[in-house]
Amino acid sequence: MRGMKRSVLAIALGMSLTAHAWAAGKEVTPAKVRQAHDSALVLDTHLDTPANFSRPGWSIRDRHDHDGDQSQVDLPRMKEGGLDGGFWVIYTEQGSRDEAGNRAARDHGLTRLVEIREMIAANAADFELVSTAADAERIAATGKRVSFISMENASPLASDPSLLELYHKLGLRMLGITHVKNNDFGDSSTDAAGPQWNGLSPKGKALVVEANRLGLILDASHASDQVFDQLLELSKAPIVLSHTSADAMFDHPRNIDDARIRKLAAKGGVIHVNAYGGYLISIPKHPQREAALEALSQKYGEESGRDEAKVQAYLKERAEIDQRFPVPQATFEDYMRHLLHILKVAGPQHVGIGADWDGGGGVAGMEDVAALPKITERLLKEGYSEADIHAIWGGNLLRVLRAVEAVAEPMRR
Numbered sequence: 475m476r477g478m479k480r481s482v483l484a485i486a487l488g489m490s491l492t493a494h495a496w497a498a499g500k501e502v503t504p505a506k507v508r509q510a511h512d513s514a515l516v517l518d519t520h521l522d523t524p525a526n527f528s529r530p531g532w533s534i535r536d537r538h539d540h541d542g543d544q545s546q547v548d549l550p551r552m553k554e555g556g557l558d559g560g561f562w563v564i565y566t567e568q569g570s571r572d573e574a575g576n577r578a579a580r581d582h583g584l585t586r587l588v589e590i591r592e593m594i595a596a597n598a599a600d601f602e603l604v605s606t607a608a609d610a611e612r613i614a615a616t617g618k619r620v621s622f623i624s625m626e627n628a629s630p631l632a633s634d635p636s637l638l639e640l641y642h643k644l645g646l647r648m649l650g651i652t653h654v655k656n657n658d659f660g661d662s663s664t665d666a667a668g669p670q671w672n673g674l675s676p677k678g679k680a681l682v683v684e685a686n687r688l689g690l691i692l693d694a695s696h697a698s699d700q701v702f703d704q705l706l707e708l709s710k711a712p713i714v715l716s717h718t719s720a721d722a723m724f725d726h727p728r729n730i731d732d733a734r735i736r737k738l739a740a741k742g743g744v745i746h747v748n749a750y751g752g753y754l755i756s757i758p759k760h761p762q763r764e765a766a767l768e769a770l771s772q773k774y775g776e777e778s779g780r781d782e783a784k785v786q787a788y789l790k791e792r793a794e795i796d797q798r799f800p801v802p803q804a805t806f807e808d809y810m811r812h813l814l815h816i817l818k819v820a821g822p823q824h825v826g827i828g829a830d831w832d833g834g835g836g837v838a839g840m841e842d843v844a845a846l847p848k849i850t851e852r853l854l855k856e857g858y859s860e861a862d863i864h865a866i867w868g869g870n871l872l873r874v875l876r877a878v879e880a881v882a883e884p885m886r887r
């Protein structure tokens with residue numbers, strides 16, 4: 475109804491009126507926000523929380539506090555923020571690309587996959603592994619958390635790309651090609667050495683064919699623009715950006731330009747907007763701060779190995795560094811600037827949320843998933859309809875998954 479009213483008004487005024495200009499500052503009651511939010515299937519495409527699963531003493535069942543231990547996702551906060559689920563990420567840091575490095579990446583990927591499956595199995599009353607769009611809707615209706623699995627950086631497949639079939643069998647449904655460095659499959663957007671393959675490598679192109687055949691959503695986040703272009707061209711199914719922000723709001727190699735957002739939308743894809751501060755606003759380089767943070771992380775070792783006492787000691791030292799070398803922090807308004815811009819460029823049928831929780835995402839005013847209804851509130855205030863909000867929170871993602879399933883079906887016969 476709102477859409478019709480808007481277009482009639484626009485015609486009457488003889489001008490084009492955006493949802494933003496027409497409805498900004500709309501009054502919405504807390505009850506309306508909760509109703510719109512809770513009636514949506516709320517999914518996030520990039521949950522880096524599996525890094526916490528093996529943290530000694532840390533349980534997804536306990537309510538943590540972001541200030542207390544820096545975590546952003548657990549079952550109590552998912553319920554509070556109405557987060558029905560999303561993609562638990564198998565993230566692998568890009569190591570050396572020789573035999574030993576490939577073997578380490580292979581083992582890391584499989585270990586993370588096992589940890590995700592163990593978390594779901596140990597909490598079967600509250601979480602369920604999901605492999606199809608239809609499953610996601612069925613499981614959400616039971617009140618369990620919809621648990622998809624994705625991979626960020628395909629390096630665990632470098633030694634043997636045929637592992638992708640096993641991963642798929644064990645639940646993987648989304649595949650991101652690179653992380654912050656180039657790998658054997660393609661170029662990253664942020665490798666200091668520049669492009670190695672000018673997009674996808676021959677091995678990367680073969681991986682795209684295999685992902686289509688198996689029924690995996692291809693994810694171009696972190697990959698170079700050339701990889702994005704080639705994925706869009708080669709994939710027989712729509713692709714996504716699982717956690718990416720807009721160049722037009724802050725020009726950064728990790729973000730994407732409006733022309734590419736339009737191309738993604740034209741092919742049925744979805745961009746899930748990232749809440750990673752360093753990609754939302756310009757944070758000046760602070761070499762002393764970076765050196766101090768690097769020394770600190772060396773001192774405390776891998777995050778997943780830190781117990782509660784170590785976490786507290788780390789946070790205390792970290793706060794001292796923040797005080798000594800302060801930098802600007804991205805805010806909820808900065809996040810909304812990117813999200814609202816991308817909505818205008820792509821249209822609400824091609825936008826979703828992938829805030830990089832537990833992977834560096836979160837902004838002042840939206841520190842963890844308990845705060846997610848703020849996004850819904852703001853979208854309602856901007857004049858987006860409940861149908862738009864349902865599409866943004868999960869409908870668009872499931873549409874992509876259904877398209878991926880439809881492409882895979884005849885190829886697998």
Ligand SMILES: [Zn+2]
Binds near residue numbers: 830833
């Ligand atoms: Zn990432």
